[in-house]
Amino acid sequence: MAMAAASSSFLAPRADALAGPARRGARRVVARRPLTVAASKGEVTLLDYGAGNVRSVRNAIMKLGFTVKDVTTADEIMAADRLIFPGVGAYGSAMDILKQRGLVDPLREYCASGKPFMGVCLGLQLLFDGSEESGGVEGLGIIPGMVRKFDAPDLIVPHIGWNTLDVKKNSGLLKDVPPGDRLYFVHSFRATPEPNNEDWILATCDYGGEFVAAVQKNEVCACQFHPEKSGARGVGIFKNFLEGNVRETTDAVVKSSAVGTDVGLARRVIACLDVRSNDNGDLVVTKGDSYDVREKDEGGDVRNLGKPVELAGKYYEQGADEVAFLNITGYRDLPLTDAPMLEVLRRSSETVFVPLTVGGGIRDFTDSNGKAYTALEVASAYFSSGADKVSIGSDAVYVAEAFYESGGVKDGTTSVEQISARYGAQAVVISVDPRRVYVSDPSETKNKCVATNKPGPNGEQFCWWQCTVKGGREGRDIGAYELATAMEALGAGEILLNCIDEDGQGNGFDHELVGLVSDAVSIPVIASSGAGCPKHFTDVFEATNCSAALAAGIFHRGEVAISEVKAHMKSENVPTRM
Ligand code: 1PR
Numbered sequence: 001m002a003m004a005a006a007s008s009s010f011l012a013p014r015a016d017a018l019a020g021p022a023r024r025g026a027r028r029v030v031a032r033r034p035l036t037v038a039a040s041k042g043e044v045t046l047l048d049y050g051a052g053n054v055r056s057v058r059n060a061i062m063k064l065g066f067t068v069k070d071v072t073t074a075d076e077i078m079a080a081d082r083l084i085f086p087g088v089g090a091y092g093s094a095m096d097i098l099k100q101r102g103l104v105d106p107l108r109e110y111c112a113s114g115k116p117f118m119g120v121c122l123g124l125q126l127l128f129d130g131s132e133e134s135g136g137v138e139g140l141g142i143i144p145g146m147v148r149k150f151d152a153p154d155l156i157v158p159h160i161g162w163n164t165l166d167v168k169k170n171s172g173l174l175k176d177v178p179p180g181d182r183l184y185f186v187h188s189f190r191a192t193p194e195p196n197n198e199d200w201i202l203a204t205c206d207y208g209g210e211f212v213a214a215v216q217k218n219e220v221c222a223c224q225f226h227p228e229k230s231g232a233r234g235v236g237i238f239k240n241f242l243e244g245n246v247r248e249t250t251d252a253v254v255k256s257s258a259v260g261t262d263v264g265l266a267r268r269v270i271a272c273l274d275v276r277s278n279d280n281g282d283l284v285v286t287k288g289d290s291y292d293v294r295e296k297d298e299g300g301d302v303r304n305l306g307k308p309v310e311l312a313g314k315y316y317e318q319g320a321d322e323v324a325f326l327n328i329t330g331y332r333d334l335p336l337t338d339a340p341m342l343e344v345l346r347r348s349s350e351t352v353f354v355p356l357t358v359g360g361g362i363r364d365f366t367d368s369n370g371k372a373y374t375a376l377e378v379a380s381a382y383f384s385s386g387a388d389k390v391s392i393g394s395d396a397v398y399v400a401e402a403f404y405e406s407g408g409v410k411d412g413t414t415s416v417e418q419i420s421a422r423y424g425a426q427a428v429v430i431s432v433d434p435r436r437v438y439v440s441d442p443s444e445t446k447n448k449c450v451a452t453n454k455p456g457p458n459g460e461q462f463c464w465w466q467c468t469v470k471g472g473r474e475g476r477d478i479g480a481y482e483l484a485t486a487m488e489a490l491g492a493g494e495i496l497l498n499c500i501d502e503d504g505q506g507n508g509f510d511h512e513l514v515g516l517v518s519d520a521v522s523i524p525v526i527a528s529s530g531a532g533c534p535k536h537f538t539d540v541f542e543a544t545n546c547s548a549a550l551a552a553g554i555f556h557r558g559e560v561a562i563s564e565v566k567a568h569m570k571s572e573n574v575p576t577r578m
Contacts, residue, residue: 041065044242045080047107049088049097055386056228057086057120059350060235066242077106081115082242086228087122090424091147091189092134094122104140111142111220118241119222121187124215127222128197133189143215144196147189152208156547158188158426158493160524162266162321162577163225164256165203165213172245173221174203174214176236179254182266182577183225183234184355185213186388186426188493190224207265221246229355229388231316262570266577267541268548269565270526271315271555272324275341275360278302283340285311286328287553289504291433291472293328305556309347315555316352318562321577323348323356324391324496324550326431330360331394331470335367336378342385349386358382359391359431359496363415375415376422383423391429391496392416394469397476400486404478410490420491425523430487431496433472434465434480434513447479448520450512465499465513472500480513481520488521495521496550499529504553506532509540518545526550534560534568541574 044066048054058068061084071077085107087094098104111117111127125131130138131147139147150157162182167174177183190211193201197212202221205213214223221241227234240246256263273285274293284304286293294300305311312323325348327341341358348356362379366372379390392415399414410417420428438456442449447464455461465480484495497517499510509527518525524547527540531551540549554560569576 040067042242043067043069043081045069045071045076045083047071047077047083047085047103049094049101053383053386053388054086054088055346055349055384056226056353056388057084059386060228060238060353061242063235063350064239064242071103074102074106077103077110078113080110082118083110083116084118084120084241085123085126085222086120087124087126089122089422090134091122091125091131091139092137094126095137095139098126108140108142111140114218114220116219116241116244116246117221118238120228121224121226124212124222124224125189125191127215128191131189142220143191143200145191145194145212147191149189150208150211154522155208156522156524156545158186158523159190159207159265160186160426160494161268161547162230163205163207163213164263165205166210166255166257167203167253168201169216170249170251170253171202171216171221172247173216173237173240175240175245177233178259179256180259180263181233181256183213183223183227183230185225186229186355187224188425206263216246216248218248219246228353231353235353262573262575264575265547266321266575267537267546267569268321268526268577269319269537269562269569270322270324270548270550271312271320271562272326272528272550272552273308273311273556274326274328274552275308275344276302276327276329277340278304283308283344285556287504287556290500291503308344311556312344312348312352312356315562316354319566319578320354320562321548322354323352325356325358325360326391327358327360328471330362332361333365333367334361335369335371336373336381339381342381345382345386355388356386357389357391357429357496358387359393359429362390362392362419363395374418376418379415379419379423379427383427389427389429389494390419391431392419392492393431393433393471396430396432396487396492397467397469397478397483399490400467400483401476401478403486403490404482408489414490416487416490416492420493425491425493428492429494429496429526430484430492431498432480432483432517433468433498433500435468435472435475435500436463436510436513437466438463445479447477448481448516450516452512454512463512465516468500481516484517484521484525488523492523494524494526496526497528497546502530505530506554508532508536509549511540511543514540514544514546518547524548534565537565538569538572538574541569542572
């Protein structure tokens with residue numbers, strides 16, 4: 001399983017997923033100005049079978065001065081001089097598509113020919129004999145071994161984030177990745193090193209045990225991590241591949257653990273951009289206090305803290321591990337083709353080579369022209385515009401309510417299930433917008449309570465966190481704990497846990513809330529709302545099991561740079577990608 005959605009090409013995406021708006025989005029992409037006008041350094045053949053996001057791979061190739069040729073016939077695989085295969089989606093459906101299009105044998109022959117090949121994520125896994133994903137599926141059988149789910153006890157899965165490599169042999173491909181550096185992974189299944197595939201293993205990574213992070217035999221290479229999402233270092237890996245600098249040598253390699261103790265999966269720092277139109281109709285990054293984003297003076301306009309694409313670029317340069325865009329007026333029924341976030345994503349993905357999440361308005365709806373969209377179509381349009389993950393807010397609350405009402409039935413029809421099934425759990429983030437509710441006794445609510453260290457206004461000793469919809473405008477009778485556990489059961493891959501009480505306050509994250517939810521689920525939890533200084537990040541990482549922490553106001557107002565947060569984390573021995 002890999003990252004999300006694509007435009008493109010030879011292999012038609014499923015009609016249900018890319019009907020209407022997404023197809024229009026894809027056409028628009030083709031018509032756009034090329035990223036480079038300088039003479040091309042050469043042509044790269046891209047096997048994009050239309051199941052996920054390969055826009056960043058395209059953008060990385062073009063940024064490096066090469067042009068992309070899409071595979072449109074099976075013959076073009078053998079005719080390629082260099083082939084990149086950024087496998088996306090689920091293992092079973094990827095193999096089905098390759099079989100339907102007659103690409104299995106051409107791919108095997110191409111790899112056997114020894115011409116340059118680069119697989120990414122699922123593009124690595126498919127080289128193996130098979131995978132237990134999708135109920136056990138045969139792969140291309142080029143590398144011996146099976147791909148299996150991460151299975152160590154208490155492991156947070158998917159494995160999402162920046163992790164260190166242990167390089168096993170010296171190759172030009174990874175020559176610019178110093179020991180101890182981190183690259184971006186996102187997957188739930190992995191291959192492991194075995195005696196019969198030892199000759200392929202270029203690098204491994206440790207997450208609940210050692211797994212295969214990169215393989216190489218002569219010119220045939222593949223990475224489980226995403227070079228196109230691993231910042232400048234990752235783009236450099238593509239550069240080495242494209243320029244033919246992949247020669248293996250017998251020089252000794254240095255283990256990451258030999259250069260320091262900061263190894264393993266890093267805790268992530270995420271910059272969040274709340275985006276909406278101001279009263280003049282300009283798209284701005286805004287930020288409020290407890291979700292009120294208007295200036296305090298009478299008739300105050302929406303607070304304007306900058307332009308989305310520029311700020312995303314700035315945070316990327318400062319070292320953000322991910323960038324999230326939340327369309328905070330996504331509850332409005334705009335025609336999808338007018339959704340301003342599509343263009344924000346397209347432009348951001350040209351320069352920002354870390355994961356991009358987009359939220360706001362991911363749901364079934366009928367626009368003002370009477371055109372109906374499914375949540376899957378909306379998500380597909382975002383993926384094909386450059387999003388790696390979509391974040392679902394209000395709709396997740398309605399889905400969870402129905403889930404409990406039905407006694408826990410999963411019928412596969414909900415937005416969460418459909419997007420997860422098509423794009424993988426790691427592409428589905430649930431954005432939770434809860435508010436603290438005090439009670440004197442847990443019996444006063446059906447929702448999970450905690451004994452709080454911050455008693456209520458009337459001395460109440462217990463509280464729960466009430467989920468809201470429509471950007472905090474409406475409270476529902478379901479708690480953050482109940483929402484998160486239902487979403488994990490339905491196939492979500494990550495929880496973005498906001499807190500309306502702490503939003504914009506600068507008093508630190510709500511550890512009681514983050515602790516409650518991160519202990520309740522085994523998918524990654526992103527703590528959000530309340531960061532006021534670098535110490536608040538280390539505090540929440542120390543106090544809870546959250547995998548990442550997100551902030552907005554302190555970054556937008558220039559009070560703290562992301563690099564300062566990272567430096568502080570490093571000084572406190574929190575695993576950090578520098
Ligand atoms: O319900 O699926 O359409 O999604 C709407 C999305 O927009 C949700 O993810 C919801 O969280 C977000 N949203 C809606 N209204 C607001 C608002 O502020 N009026 N923003 C809003 C949510 C909260 C965080 C914020 C952190 C960190 N913003 O994302 O960035 O609290 O802020 P801080 O560091 O300054 O404290 P749907």
